[in-house]
Amino acid sequence: MKHSYLLGSFAALTLLAGCQSTANSVQPPKGLSTAQDIAQRYIIVDGHIDVPYRVHNKWVDVTQATEDGDFDYPRAVSGGLNAPFMSIYVPASLDNSAESTQLAHMLIDNVEAITARAPDKFAIAKSPADVRAQFANGLISLPMGMENGSPIQGDLKNLEKFYERGIRYITLAHSRANHISDSSYDIRRKWHGLSPFGKELVTAMNNIGIMIDISHVSDEAFYQAIEISKVPVIASHSSLRTFTPGFERNMTDDMIKKLGENGGVVMINFGSGFVTKEARLWSDNRTKQRNALIKEFGEDSEQVANFADSYAKENPYPYSTLSDVLDHIDHVVGLIGIDHVGIGSDFDGVGDSLPVGLKDVSAYPSLVQGLLDRGYSEKEIASLLGENLLRVWSDVEAYALTH
Numbered sequence: 001m002k003h004s005y006l007l008g009s010f011a012a013l014t015l016l017a018g019c020q021s022t023a024n025s026v027q028p029p030k031g032l033s034t035a036q037d038i039a040q041r042y043i044i045v046d047g048h049i050d051v052p053y054r055v056h057n058k059w060v061d062v063t064q065a066t067e068d069g070d071f072d073y074p075r076a077v078s079g080g081l082n083a084p085f086m087s088i089y090v091p092a093s094l095d096n097s098a099e100s101t102q103l104a105h106m107l108i109d110n111v112e113a114i115t116a117r118a119p120d121k122f123a124i125a126k127s128p129a130d131v132r133a134q135f136a137n138g139l140i141s142l143p144m145g146m147e148n149g150s151p152i153q154g155d156l157k158n159l160e161k162f163y164e165r166g167i168r169y170i171t172l173a174h175s176r177a178n179h180i181s182d183s184s185y186d187i188r189r190k191w192h193g194l195s196p197f198g199k200e201l202v203t204a205m206n207n208i209g210i211m212i213d214i215s216h217v218s219d220e221a222f223y224q225a226i227e228i229s230k231v232p233v234i235a236s237h238s239s240l241r242t243f244t245p246g247f248e249r250n251m252t253d254d255m256i257k258k259l260g261e262n263g264g265v266v267m268i269n270f271g272s273g274f275v276t277k278e279a280r281l282w283s284d285n286r287t288k289q290r291n292a293l294i295k296e297f298g299e300d301s302e303q304v305a306n307f308a309d310s311y312a313k314e315n316p317y318p319y320s321t322l323s324d325v326l327d328h329i330d331h332v333v334g335l336i337g338i339d340h341v342g343i344g345s346d347f348d349g350v351g352d353s354l355p356v357g358l359k360d361v362s363a364y365p366s367l368v369q370g371l372l373d374r375g376y377s378e379k380e381i382a383s384l385l386g387e388n389l390l391r392v393w394s395d396v397e398a399y400a401l402t403h
Helices: 009-017 034-041 051-057 073-079 098-117 128-136 156-165 196-208 219-228 253-262 277-297 307-314 322-336 361-373 378-401
Strands: 045-049 083-089 122-124 140-142 144-147 167-171 211-213 265-268 341-343
Touching: 034 361, 034 378, 045 144, 045 265, 045 341, 045 378, 051 083, 051 098, 073 140, 073 361, 083 098, 083 140, 083 167, 098 122, 098 140, 098 144, 098 156, 122 128, 128 140, 128 378, 144 211, 156 167, 156 196, 196 211, 196 219, 196 378, 211 378, 219 253, 253 265, 253 322, 265 322, 265 378, 277 307, 322 341, 322 361, 341 378, 361 378
Parallel strands: 045 083, 083 144, 122 140, 144 167, 167 211, 265 341
Antiparallel strands: none
């Protein structure tokens, strides 16, 4: 088991009773705390959860309780999660290949299979209206975002196909520069931002109604995307560089201000390496030591094979905390206001690096309690939990209707 669950009272009761009741009949128990009540009454949108790739690698029925991972139906209900964006993640290793596009379609098939297996619990969401209607009917919406634009393959017909299948944001690149954009992780700056096709794609995404996601892209690509886009953009799962100096995957204060001017939303990533300098340095040092061993003994050596376990044993991982995540939220609010921050947990995508207090999808009430403790109003919390992202999505949708 990757980690102990934070099952709330409702999920625990559901499991103990072996309950198979429909989502429409799901009622949270009486006696909820204020934080639990808020989490149940307002729409919670999480910008990035890696369930499709998780079940692709090792099939598990997330419509029921699972023994590992960060997401399943009982825990989602317990946490009040209503609209987790399912990440259609395509590894950069597949860039420039037909396999890239094929895998994206297979992962969309996985999401459709989840909803087909449990139509009383889940439904595909292709619009903010879908999310609101399904929330009213007690269903968990599964909107989809594509992580890595590689499957577009330089062909806008593919963009149309993915839109038809439900893709509503595209993370332009992932860990390497692709045919669209440079990546924050790739020291080669092939395009010095966006490629010529990438600039064309931003406009095409505006026109069709797909949100532009600037998580993972280089700083230059971010500023170019902001300049070209006629509608707000999102960072579906990024945190702040002021807390992780030198980590380009996160956003600088200047970028956050620019995002605010654009009307966009930064959705905070929960992974400890995104949240604190200590966790970032732990990972960076591990990589350096591993590379040194590869250079000395070779990648297939026993020393390299045993390194990860020995390093973790000698250097316990410095998990971040709920308080650290709240610091990121506070910082965005201080810079550009409450209307431009959201949740992009990266559940099922950051392995065993999640903060103390935010270990899976049952933990959103803990986040809400932290916000209450820091003086946020119920209205402000509702904005952060989901309304901010729904506003951007609605703006993108409205623009596309006239273009």
